[in-house]
Amino acid sequence: MTIHRVVALVLPPQSTFELACAAEVFGVRRPGLPVSYSFDVCAEHPGAVSTLAGYDMAVTSGLRALETADTVVLPGWQRREQPAPPAVIDALRRAHSRGARIVAICSGAFLLAHTGLLDQRRATTHWRMAAEFAARFPGVRVEADTLYIDLGDVATSAGTAAGIDLCLHLVRSDHGAAHATQIARHMVMPPHREGGQQQYAATPPTARTPVSLAPVLDWAAERLHEPLTVNDLAVRANLSPRTLARRFTAQLGVSPGQWLLQRRIMAARALLEETDLPVETIATRVGLSTATNLRRRFRSTVHTTPAAYRRSFGRGTSP
Numbered sequence: 079m080t081i082h083r084v085v086a087l088v089l090p091p092q093s094t095f096e097l098a099c100a101a102e103v104f105g106v107r108r109p110g111l112p113v114s115y116s117f118d119v120c121a122e123h124p125g126a127v128s129t130l131a132g133y134d135m136a137v138t139s140g141l142r143a144l145e146t147a148d149t150v151v152l153p154g155w156q157r158r159e160q161p162a163p164p165a166v167i168d169a170l171r172r173a174h175s176r177g178a179r180i181v182a183i184c185s186g187a188f189l190l191a192h193t194g195l196l197d198q199r200r201a202t203t204h205w206r207m208a209a210e211f212a213a214r215f216p217g218v219r220v221e222a223d224t225l226y227i228d229l230g231d232v233a234t235s236a237g238t239a240a241g242i243d244l245c246l247h248l249v250r251s252d253h254g255a256a257h258a259t260q261i262a263r264h265m266v267m268p269p270h271r272e273g274g275q276q277q278y279a280a281t282p283p284t285a286r287t288p289v290s291l292a293p294v295l296d297w298a299a300e301r302l303h304e305p306l307t308v309n310d311l312a313v314r315a316n317l318s319p320r321t322l323a324r325r326f327t328a329q330l331g332v333s334p335g336q337w338l339l340q341r342r343i344m345a346a347r348a349l350l351e352e353t354d355l356p357v358e359t360i361a362t363r364v365g366l367s368t369a370t371n372l373r374r375r376f377r378s379t380v381h382t383t384p385a386a387y388r389r390s391f392g393r394g395t396s397p
Contacts, residue, residue: 082252085118085147087166088137089155089189090128096153096183099241103249104151108264114253118143122166130156141169149179149248152186153241162192171195180232181248183241187234191215196234200227204237223331242267254391255344256351291315291329298338302345302365308334342366343379350388357384 084104086097097119105117119135120143121127126134144150150173170193174180182190187203188211190196197217202208208222221227226235226244228251235244246267250258294315298306311334312322319334326334345364349355355363361372376384 081113082115082148083118083146084115084149084151085120085139085143086151086153087141087144087170088119088121088127088135088153089157089163089166090121091156092127092129092135093154093156093184094129094131095238096186096241099183099239100151100153100181100245102265103242103245103261104149106264108261111257111260111264114249114257118147120144122163141165144169144173144178147173147178149181152180152182152189154183154185155189156185158185158188162189167193174231179230179248181244182232182234183244184235184237187211188214190232190234191218195232199229199232201232201234202227202236203234206237254351255347256391256393259348291325295337299341302338302342303363304365305367306338306365308338311338338365339375339379343376346372346376346384347380347387347391350384351391352393354392360384 084100086100088097101117104115107113118139119137120139120141121137122141124137124140127137128134150170152170166189170180170190174193174195180190180193180195182201182203184204185207187196187201188207191201191211191214196215198219200219200221201211202221202224203211205222208220211218212220212222224236225240226247227233228244228247233244233248235241242265246258246262249261294311297314298311308319308322312319315322315325317325323333326332326337330337332340342364346360346366349360349363353360356369357372358369361367361369364372366372366375373384376382376387380387382390
């Protein structure tokens with residue numbers, strides 16, 4: 079397996095949590111898992127870099143580290159009211175032009191936007207900063223209710239823990255769902271959180287706290303092999319289908335039918351990676367009935383066929 083080099087660019091005062099999101103996913107070696115990434119940290123000016131946590135980090139690498147990075151991570155940018163450092167912007171543009179993937183976590187989207195790489199494209203950031211981001215960069219299409227957006231060459235995430243969601247997503251894209259799930263399991267994290275960041279945003283004090291959908295989601299996740307319908311979910315939740323749909327949209331950002339399909343496709347990906355079961359059997363196990371239906375749904379969601387996905391990510395295959 080080729081080692082993918084990830085380099086985080088830190089800027090004072092650096093948020094330790096956003097940096098740790100990337101370091102935990104890409105930089106920690108875990109027993110039983112292949113080493114697929116290397117992880118380094120660089121700064122515009124090597125030396126002591128102050129943090130929001132009250133201590134300094136000793137960073138030994140400068141911007142030249144970006145010249146060989148496969149992925150560059152921008153783990154937040156606290157001084158977004160100031161002009162972006164010209165040397166940093168130039169280094170990011172050069173890294174991108176030679177094919178590096180640029181990943182911005184939380185307020186790092188502001189720094190990425192200064193490069194022009196988000197012009198006329200979709201992006202997200204912390205819900206609290208979304209309006210400011212849209213005002214300062216009117217050429218960027220801001221999606222304030224999204225946990226992360228991956229455009230292939232650039233990616234942005236919402237606030238704090240959404241950085242972990244984005245990093246796990248990138249692992250899933252690079253090495254398959256099973257590999258990402260193993261990392262998430264080591265971190266005691268869900269491999270994929272549903273919905274958008276609206277569910278985490280502050281709500282008015284007078285707003286009623288909605289009843290959690292967690293019980294019905296857990297119930298459905300254990301029965302994906304069954305021909306579940308939206309009506310089945312509504313009956314389990316003791317709600318009308320229309321009310322259930324409103325709850326799903328408010329709490330998860332998707333409809334009940336979309337959620338069911340997402341979970342079934344995720345289950346199919348894992349079976350394609352970890353077993354040699356025929357596509358027909360996998361279709362039955364994940365509740366998609368036939369191989370034809372699975373292929374059609376899989377292509378529309380993952381943008382490839384089950385057979386091609388298995389060739390890329392199946393067990394014993396080096397992605």
